[in-house]
Amino acid sequence: MKEKQKAIVLTGREKKISDRITASAMRAVVGMCITAGITGIFFALGGTPVFFMPIFAGCMAVLIIAFLEVFPKGHSCGMLLCMMTAAILFFISVNRVVRAIYGWGNSFLNLWNEVFGTFYGELAVSGYGKTDLIMTGSIFAISIGAATCGILKKQQFFLLTLTVFVPLCVSIMLSVDIPLWTAAILSAGWVCGWCYMSGPSEIRWEIVLLTASAAIAVSFFTPSAPFDRWQTASHVFQSGITKKIDKVRFGEDTLPEGNLREADLMLTKDDERLVLEMEHPSGIYLRGFIGSVYEGNSWKHFSAEAYGGDYSGMLSWLSKEGFHPGIQYADYMNAAEKKEKSQKVSVKNTGADRRYLYLPETAKGTEFPGHWKQDWYMESKGMFGRNQYSFTYYDAQENGELLQPEQWVYEKSEAGSQAESFLQAEKVYRSFVYDNYLALESEQKDLIDTIFFNGETWEESEGLYSITSRIRTVLQILAEYKEIPAKLPAGRDFLSWFLKEGKEGNASYYATAAVLAYRAMGIPARYAEGYVLTKEQAELEKGSRVTLSGKNAHAWVEVYIDGMGWKAIEVTPGFYEELYEAEVMVAVPNDELKGTNGRVAHIPSSEQYELPEKDTRHKDDLRSRIGAAWSYLLAVIAVFLLLEVIRLSRILYSNYRYKKMSAEEKMYVLYREIIDMVGILFKGFRPDHPLDLPKQESTWFDTKLYIRTVERMERMIYGQTEPSLREIPATEALALQLSKTLNSRLKWWQKFLRRYKKTKPSCI
16 A cells, blocks of 8 residues: 555645646747847847857757756756856956946947937947947847746746737847847747646646747748838838827928928818918028938938047037027127027917928027037927927028128138137038038939030039039929929839939929939038918018918028028029029020920920829829738737637647546636636635635626535535536536626626637637
8 A cells, every 4th residue: 555655745745846837848949939039130120140159059048947947946046157157257357347338338229310300319338349249139138038937937927928029029029130030039929828828737738839839930931021011111111100199299291301202292181280470471481390411202300320430419509609500690690790680480380280480590599498419400399399489580682692791701810800700610510511512422413414404514613603504404493393293103213213204393302302403513502391481471461460371382402601600592493583594594605404394496395295193193102001000900810810820720639538537637727717707896805715705796696606616626625525417517607607707797808818818718
């Protein structure tokens, strides 16, 4: 008898050891997948490819913890060993590790700045090498591995999900081109962890192995095309979310903000945008968006890199010197000790984008309810922008092409004078302007030389006036002005399409071509959008109140004039005074010009030019939007179907196992479910005292049947009595009754979580 009991005890111990080994092995597979995935994404976010050694270190940490878990209290020992290893690596060379962390931080900041257009400064850090990155990455990977093992040991599914999907979401938000195998392994680790925590214990191991094998197959044998589409979709999704948030915060208008694919819609609405209170209404350009970099079909701001290197900290230094590009004309007038007519304007934003404080380039003063966005525009303060503000500006009516800097701008001023301080700062900014606002690709320059200047060499003495007259003349002959022109076709470069095929446009089209033409002639220029009050409209206004509508939306060129700063130049026909003689306007020796308005004899008539069909103007854009929407929908459906397939597979197997169970095993399964559901229904319920139900009015279920079921279970546990066959249906009926009651009382999201949390036999 004693030998039989001893054999039973040994068998139980062997079973416990076998279960420990199996559980440790499963946790090792899941932990290595998650550790490898998170480490890979971390290095992708950090902008360095040195990640194989840290991933190896993290996986080794997981294996060590999994091996020690087989022994009593081995998990704690493994965690302690990993933490000690990470600490030793850190204290071997603290400075090197900190430098590498700063380096990754700078990489992440640069990526963030590039995606969201911010300009967070870099952390001060000296050089770091490959060894520093490997050591720091190993510390990070070991820590992630230990944390993952702890989460799996305690079966904290929420923390597991948070750990896995936070890096994936961050990478999608930043549109990071992470390796395909990294995303596949990380996702597989999460699926394995989910199945391990909530799946039937009998098939956990098989599910884990199957998922891990699928992840390896996806990582090594899947072509990159689907992943490229995922990257594109993530970028579109990120842009869409950003636009939705900005729309809620600042409202929206029809200004394209540099997006030339939407520029045809700029003048499609006539709703009220800005209400101005002016002492003496006069023409004024109120700039909002500024475009610095041309990207083929849009204007963008400079990236943070443009303000680094030799110009790192330039804008902060200029601000301390009392110089800012946004109000440079006012600083110029103060330095020259000149006085011009000025007036105060009050603005009420009733329908324009509240992100911007619409200001003229001649604004003066330093007190504005906003902050300068680099050297571009004034961004309004507050979560939802400003509806009302005021400013004072110089009412300078000169055409920008007629302005010339005074000689003192190029001479050395008296020491300590206001002019010397101004010129010292202006020369620094002037250097930045000439280094960055002349950017032009060789193909674009060749096209502009051919069409605008016909390869001729222009004398420097001709200056801004001559170049402006040339650009205006060519654009006026070449293209026809239309408020709603043809839309830029998908996948086309705007400049080439507009000058060779489109040949019609509104102010945004003209301004884009003109900016690049100025740059081709060595004149710093940039693209500006906002609202314009023309002289003609101002003269017709009676009183001091002026209303600007959607028809006042406009785009123009800003060129940099040494000393004076950025000045608006108009190139759109009908918006500038034609100061040139007729023969100058016509005498353009360029055989490439093919106009549409019939003003010059040798130009083909408009009948020889076929406009795009109006019903297909938005066809390509609509197709791309529908494609993106279908991609999102299919992705959601695919995830849902995957979850359902896994869930149904687990249910089928669970039902199969339930039918094969003995009566005692069935009672245990049902009893666990009953206690779990009662615990959710009754607050304060204690599972260790199941008969002590809280005193609540309840018609939710048959309490007498519940008490009899609990008593049967106690007899089974303590009396070692076998349940009768008639007790199983009664217990199943109670479990079904509780399940229906619980579903009627839970909220929809609680039902959803419970649906995928556990698998029960279909009888419940």
